[in-house]
Structure formats: C-alpha cells, structure tokens
Amino acid sequence: MPRRAAPMPGRQDPETAQGLGEFELIERYFSACGKRNDVLLGVGDDCALLRAPPDADLAVTVDTLVEGVHFSPSADPASLGHKALAVNLSDLAAMGAEPAWAVLALTLPQVNAHWLRGFSRGFSVLAARYGVQLIGGDTTRGPLSVTVQATGFVPAGEALQRSGARPGDLLYVTGTLGDAGLALRFSRGLNPDIQHPEVLQQRLEWPEPRVSVGMGLRGTASAAVDLSDGLLADLGHVLAASHVGARVHVASLPLGSEVRRYVAETGDWGIALAAGDDYELCVAVPAHLQSRVEDLGRKLGCCLTQVGLVERQPGLRCVAADGREILGLPSGYQHFASDG
Numbered sequence: 001m002p003r004r005a006a007p008m009p010g011r012q013d014p015e016t017a018q019g020l021g022e023f024e025l026i027e028r029y030f031s032a033c034g035k036r037n038d039v040l041l042g043v044g045d046d047c048a049l050l051r052a053p054p055d056a057d058l059a060v061t062v063d064t065l066v067e068g069v070h071f072s073p074s075a076d077p078a079s080l081g082h083k084a085l086a087v088n089l090s091d092l093a094a095m096g097a098e099p100a101w102a103v104l105a106l107t108l109p110q111v112n113a114h115w116l117r118g119f120s121r122g123f124s125v126l127a128a129r130y131g132v133q134l135i136g137g138d139t140t141r142g143p144l145s146v147t148v149q150a151t152g153f154v155p156a157g158e159a160l161q162r163s164g165a166r167p168g169d170l171l172y173v174t175g176t177l178g179d180a181g182l183a184l185r186f187s188r189g190l191n192p193d194i195q196h197p198e199v200l201q202q203r204l205e206w207p208e209p210r211v212s213v214g215m216g217l218r219g220t221a222s223a224a225v226d227l228s229d230g231l232l233a234d235l236g237h238v239l240a241a242s243h244v245g246a247r248v249h250v251a252s253l254p255l256g257s258e259v260r261r262y263v264a265e266t267g268d269w270g271i272a273l274a275a276g277d278d279y280e281l282c283v284a285v286p287a288h289l290q291s292r293v294e295d296l297g298r299k300l301g302c303c304l305t306q307v308g309l310v311e312r313q314p315g316l317r318c319v320a321a322d323g324r325e326i327l328g329l330p331s332g333y334q335h336f337a338s339d340g
C-alpha cells in the first residue's frame, strides 16, 4: 500500500527546509540500523521483502507509545527510541523468540533534526545489540506518538505461551520489580525520600529486554509473559489462559534497595506488584526443571527469583511472610480503566 506522507513542514530546522519525505527521513536517520541476510529488500520500496528461515515460527508484536500517556513531553528522545523498540523486544522475549525485523511508524508534530537524531540513536543502538534490522516505516504529522512492530523467529512449535502453566509449576521473575513504578511516583513528587532517583529513572527510561533469558527458557518454561502492566495483571493473564491459579510470596519478590526501603516504610506492595513498566519476564517452570532455570540465570548473569507456585485453585493470592493473604491490592495498569 504505497502511502507516502507529504513532506512535513517545519520552521527553524534547516533540514526540514529540504522537504524531507518519509523515506528520506527514515533513510537519513535510520540507515545505520543493521543489515540482515534475510532482508531481500528493506526500506525504500512499497514493501519490504523478507525471507524467513525454514522451520521457524514467526513471532509478531506491535506497541504504541503516546506522548502524555506513556512518556512526558520532556522525555529524552534517545531513551524514547530505545524504549519504543525495547518494549517490543520484551514481547518477543516472552515468547522465546529471537528478534529479527522491525517496522517504525512515527507521528511527529514537526520535523526536528535534533529529536530525530536522538531518537534514531537510541533505537539503533538497541537494534544493533540484538541484530534487528529496520525494514520499513511510515511518518505522519500529528501529536507525537511512536509505533514499532517487531518480528522474531522461534523454532517451530517451541514458542513460550501464556497457556501452558500447570499446577505445581514454580513461578520465577527476572531482575527486580517496581523500580520504574517508583521512578514515576518520584517524578510526580509523591515520594521525596528516594536516594538515587537516577537509578530508578534509568530503569523507567531504558528498560533492557530479557531476550537471552526468553530464548534460553525454550523447552524449560511451561508459560511466560513479560511484565508491562505489573506482576498481578500480567501473571493474571497467564493464569487465565492456563486455567489455573497461583500463590505469590511477597517476601520473595526481588526488589532493589530503593523499592525495598519504600515498601518497608509504606507497606505499599502495589509498587512491586502493580505499577507496571518493569519489562521483566515472569515464567512458570515445572518443578523438576528448577535446576535448569537456576543454571540459565547463572550462565546469563541474570537474577531469576522464585516468587511463587502455580495452583489448581483459580485466582491469584499474594501471601505475606506470616502466611496471611494480602487483600485489596491494585490489579495493575489497565489502558482503558477509568483510574488507569
């Protein structure tokens, strides 16, 4: 579908005076985005032409970030470029897929060379790290929003899915939870006691997708999901798809020092369970494969923490150290909820 956006007019920027069209924009700012042998034709024609490997299933995902909803107007364009791709790679990681291709749709209020350079740098550095090639794009003028679609490969039949958890499986999460959520609260002036806001801000703005862990869990995890909306919400999706329930021990949740102190002071477990933007993985693993998970964590230098157990009884129960169930926890970020 050949739909070329009209050149986007700008005022101050000398590069916009040249009237860059969409392909020129994409080529100028994203041409350093890697070259893969399976891309027969990349940016510059009506479609990209791709050759998927034989015996691979394709994992395809898309995500949109909107100014004022997912990031603030003052967001660093480099971190935005990174995050727009990272959230998609996190979805691929949750399926155990190896990232390959990305498509980018940018809606920009104006062409701003400084912004585009920063954005493309953040995007391209992460793309290069995971061997991702940008194969096409679209640009439109309007309120700032960024959509990235990513495709990855997984050996046929080996994708991790949400529906495979079984009673008795152990639940693991990667990394630490609640850092990004606490960064958001800090930036809104709600928690002035943070000692190292820059560490939390890094976690919010530069999430690192758990690609190697996801790929390494093929054949071991029975189910997986990435944590975009918080553990309660995202694990809830796994439990619903698998027709099971689970028990999570909050004392086992992996917390960084800032979040740990915040929870100790406030008793607010919601920051670790429901604040969202963690981009860690939550996986279910049959108990007899426990040592494989722990070996993988050691091999990849990634902290994988057992946080609970899949149970036959439906529902998600969060249990305190004294064994009592914690009630009244928020359910997580919901895009269309009135309090979302």
Ligand SMILES: [Mg+2]
Binding pocket: 090, 091, 094, 225, 226, 227, 228
């Ligand atoms: Mg996801």
